[in-house]
Amino acid sequence: MTIQVFSSIFFLLCLHTLIVKAHLHESNNNFSTPFDFLNRLSGVAKGDNVKGVRELKNYLSSLGYLNHDSYPNDKNKEHENIFDDSLEIALKKYQEFYDLNITGFLDPITITKMRQPRCGMPDFFIPNKTTPPFHTRSYYTFLRDSPKWYKKNLSYSFDWNVLEGAKQPLEHALKQWASATPFKFHYVKIFRKADIKFSFMSGDHDDGYPFVGSSTGMAHSFPPPDGRIHFDVHRKWAWVHKKNAYDMQTVGLHELGHALGLDHSTIFKAVMYPIIYPGERKGLHKDDIDGIKALYKKIF
Ligand SMILES: [Zn+2]
Ligand SMILES: [Zn+2]
Structure with a gap:
């Protein structure tokens, strides 16, 4: 009985290994297009209320440009689609980081930049709400609180x-x-x-x-x-x-x-x-x- 249980577990582990290894050889072309929301947002600016602005807020939040706390699980989804002051500031910071024209709205060049493949880490962290919206940046940056190794x-x-x-x-x-x-x-x-x-x-x-x-x-x-x-x-x-x-x-x-x-x-x-x-x-x-x-x- 015990041998049977062990061999079943072993079989399942092998199967899992094969499945994951098979994925390693797969192309990534099967994904839906996660940036579809950008298609609806061309030219959108402060004051507009358009479907897809919520996804833009989530995207800029995931990259560290917007404070998630500003948008707690908002029950009013309508409100989340409003292009507000915070989003304009976040978009300007994004445009500043990527050396684009700081227009504060979704111009075609900004949309093109957002579609480009990137590392999943935020561009910089927003430590707290008192952080000024713009600060002088050096070219390289450190992670929040400058974590380091203390051994060589x-x-x-x-x-x-x-x-x-x-x-x-x-x-x-x-x-x-x-x-x-x-x-x-x-x-x-x-x-x-x-x-x-x-x-x-x-x-x-x-x-x-x-x-x-x-x-x-x-x-x-x-x-x-x-x-x-x-x-x-x-x-x-x-x-x-x-x-x-x-x-x-x-x-x-x-x-x-x-x-x-x-x-x-x-x-x-x-x-x-x-x-x-x-x-x-x-x-x-x-x-x-x-x-x-x-x-x-x-x-x-
Ligand atoms: Zn990175
Ligand atoms: Zn991970």
Whole structure:
């Protein structure tokens, strides 16, 4: 009886493994179009009440431009579709970050920018309501409260579903950060004991950052001392440079930047720029290196 139970569990585990590995080879072309709401919003500005504004508020909130507290589970959905002052301020901040004309309304260039593939991490956090709507920005940024590692030797490991092919480009990304910082990275077999933990995840995986199509980003990661790095299993990934697939090494390099404490940069050529196109390969830019050096200046 016990043997039967064990063999059933073993069979189910194997089946699960096969299903998840099969997803790793899938293309992401089957998704519905999560940015449909933008089609209705062209030219929409302050004072307008249009269906889809609510989704725009959710999108800008998920990227850190709008404070979610401003929109508690509003029972009055009509109200949520009003383009109000807060949304105009958030949109201006978005346009400022991406070096667009600061129009405060949804002009075609802003809509095009929003549709581009990006990292799922917010561009910057809004610590509290007293934050001024505009502040002088340097190019690189730090995560909220500037979390850091307080040791130079960091271990890394791969979750059970990271395919062999993905490991080399991720190790390449680690080497690039090691060459520009005092950090040394070493592999450990026991995943949960590692400082930096690479995983592929699917859908809502209970960390507050579900992968639900292209609007939620292709990857995200958690600041020190957490170190988890998640890639969306349903995206098309490339281990060597390939058109139409996300370059594992480049996205890994970007997410490692977050795991070391950097936030997004406004410099297009920096690896910490939030938008990453399929087929795009980037290395560390001077701005990325300046950022990490500034963050750890007083530590190492
Ligand atoms: Zn990012
Ligand atoms: Zn996650």
